[in-house]
Amino acid sequence: MTLVVILYSTNITADGNHGDFQCYSSDPEMGDSAYWASEAIESFAQNQFEEAIHIVDACFDVFATEAVIMQKELDANKVKYPPIGRVTRNEKEKIHKNYAVNDVSMALWAKARSLEEIGKINLAKNAYSKCMFLAHGRAWDPKGWFWNPAADCVNRARKLLE
Secondary structure, eight states: OHHHHHHHHHTOOOSSOOTTSOOSOOOTTSOHHHHHHHHHHHHHHTTOHHHHHHHHHHHHHHHHHHHHHHHHHHHHTTOOOOOOBSOOHHHHHHHHHTHHHHHHHHHHHHHHHHHHHTTOHHHHHHHHHHHHHOTTOOEEETTTEEEOHHHHHHHHHHHHHO
């Protein structure tokens, strides 16, 4: 029962019913949440902002619970934040173990950025605030390094508040 209270206190839920996007990967090499986040990121990168938002909202409730639980456990156990930049193979493996936090933080980043791009600033602020909560999340850049979606969300939200 405490778990329900924790999840509601974080106020991380999807906006509306978006049942037509398939939340599950058909690629045996890619997990479901990674597929979902990568589809949102790809839509954002192609300036398909409404589609990116739709994808995040379609599956958010499927993946957010695990990410919130993982983040809270990492915080409760005072686990050091993962590094950013280039990392060793061992560090990379440790980062990948936080897959739920990684994928949900990245999806929220794509949604927040998309909302900002289409001028929905109040909704963007809300999405940025959800992203900030997932501070252990890391995103892999194809150039060979990790970055922190939550830190970028903090910076972008701060600019919107100025």
